[in-house]
Amino acid sequence: MDNIRFFVGIDDTDHLEEGCTTDKMNNFINHIINNISITISERRLVRLWPFASRRTRGNAALSAILEIHKEDEKIFFDLSEDWFKNLLLEISKHPPSEIPASPALIISKSVLSEDFYWETVTGHVDINTRLIEIEKYNCKIYTGKNNWGIIGASAAIAWIPNKNSTWELIAWRKPTMIGQKRILDLKKVTDLDSRFLDTFLNRDPTKNRGLISPRTPCPVLYGIRGSSYATLKKAHIWLQSNLDFEQCSDYKIHRTNQLSDDHVSPLNGTVVSKISISKGAHSSLSVFSNGRNITLIAFNEGGPVNKLLRSLVPGDMISWTGLFSPIDNSIHLEKLSLYDSVPRILHRPLCCYTSMKSAGNQQSLRCSKCNNKSIKYWVAKDVVTNHIKMVNNWAEPSPSNRRHLSKPLEFEIPLLNNLIS
Ligand SMILES: [Zn+2]
Structure with a gap:
């Protein structure tokens, strides 16, 4: 049976206080899976330029690569359209916000230019320029009245993972729990570090604070970051096997550009x-x-x-x-x-417990007590940085x-x- 491969990108679905694009992408894929047979080869979570004026929280966009049977193509697009209409309806019920959601769903048969990613992770992107560029591709684009989401959705599709990519397992909360305090055990989060060596940034050791859970009322229960897909799954099953821990409704593993430094050049x-x-x-x-x-x-x-x-x-x-x-x-x-x-200049040389003074331009140094003379020089020492936490001579903020x-x-x-x- 012939299959067709699609790249799907979603962005700008959040309200500042609720929702999460990761949950929306999962929801989209579930909507398709419930109706037709699909194969998902990868889910991706792509962080973008942190100074974007329309960003919500972490400025993340989502993409996925999936395959469907050729004869399901029409129903796939019908399902996508239904889902997007529902999303718009849901977003219309958001409380008023300075940055209202402006969602976009892009479904593309072809890979988009990697330039879309690099432009969007390193600086401001003009929506009209992006619209003109994306027209060259065979894409179906769904938007509401505003279409800002196209920028992030296209960038998420265009990102090509490389040796700097890592993984993040995201576990979502049961709908009845959203908005309530997350039930997590910091001791278990701390143990993740030593039990699952391929995971990282589980906590901030300088603050004894867990980093796996967001502090907003969004649907994410936690995200575990790591360098190995298999380890993340094991770590998640271990956390969930513990009844002290809030049980999730679902979880998925995403390849991500987090921790890549793609947004900066030294x-x-x-x-x-x-x-x-x-x-x-x-x-x-x-x-x-x-x-x-x-x-x-x-x-x-x-x-x-x-x-x-x-x-x-x-x-x-x-x-x-x-x-x-x-x-x-x-x-x-x-x-x-x-x-x-x-060199950090400290003082002139000492004599009789005091600094010698210059007697004037082109003159020697002189001690005001004993009249001793000396050639001109400064007593200096090297900069002191041993009170600053550094790794190989580089400083960075604490993980949080x-x-x-x-x-x-x-x-x-x-x-x-x-x-x-
Ligand atoms: Zn002296």
């Missing part, structure tokens, strides 16, 4: 200004990089990044990753490394203050060090 530069610290304890300074001055900002939540930035002085040479914010025209730092520092897209330092020391050498 850069080098030389510090050219003193640090300035704002009321909220955020720090900023100016660097010279690739022929221009750039402002770098570290927020208080950045922890070690903020501390390291504050220890810098003009002349220090640094590397960083971060996102350019068009709002304040500066780079919001995600990772920072000091790879060559200027990182973006979904940010690659943890322990994942990619080699690449960052190549940049420096």
Whole structure:
């Protein structure tokens, strides 16, 4: 029997306070499975540019690759249309919001240009440009009155997994539980780390806080991240075998671009200004990089990044990753490394327990007590950074203050060090 392969993308279905696109994609696939036979080869969860003005929470879009029998094609599209109409109806009942959902469902027979992904993960995308570009493909697009969701839905289809991809198992809550406090045992979440070594970011060790559950009233019970599909399934079954743990209604494993650093490129530069610290304890300074001055900002939540930035002085040479914010025209730092520092000047040499003083231009140093003379020099020491938590000389925020897209330092020391050498 002949099969047809489809790429399906969904985005912008959420209200800020309710719903979740992961749940919508699962719901869509279930709607199709309940009616015709399909094979799903992969589900994907794709994080996009964190500064997108229309983002909801983590700015994630969903896609899936599925196959159906050729003779079911018409019914597949009919089912998709029905499902989308229902989605619009459901969304029309959302409470008013500054960013109302603007959903899109894209069904494509062909792979979309990977450029769609890279444009959408690294910067702003104009909806009209994307609409013109997507017309070249054989796609069926469903939208409501607004069509912003096309940007994320097409990017999710266009993403091509690579060696940086990871997996996330998402477990959803029973409908009766949505909105109530999640019943999770932090001890079990902590044990995930040691029992299932291929899982990661289960908790923030600096805050003894679980990271697998969202804090919003959305339908997600938890998400377990890891490098192995098989391990995630085992970890989930282990959590659920425990009656202390809230039981899920369903779960699925997604391939994702989380922790890939796809949204940023590392850069080098030389510090050219003193640090300035704002009321909220955020720090900023100016660097010279690739022929221009750039402002770098570290927020208080950045922890070690903020501390390291504050220890810098003009002349220090640094590397960083971060996102350019068009709002304040500066780079919001995600990772920072000091790879060559200027000496920190302490004082003139001491004599009689006090600093010697310069007697004037082109004159020697002199002790004001005993009149001893010395050639001019400064007593200096190296920058002190041993109070700052770093991995191979790089600083990053604690796990709960990182973006979904940010690659943890322990994942990619080699690449960052190549940049420096
Ligand atoms: Zn002296």
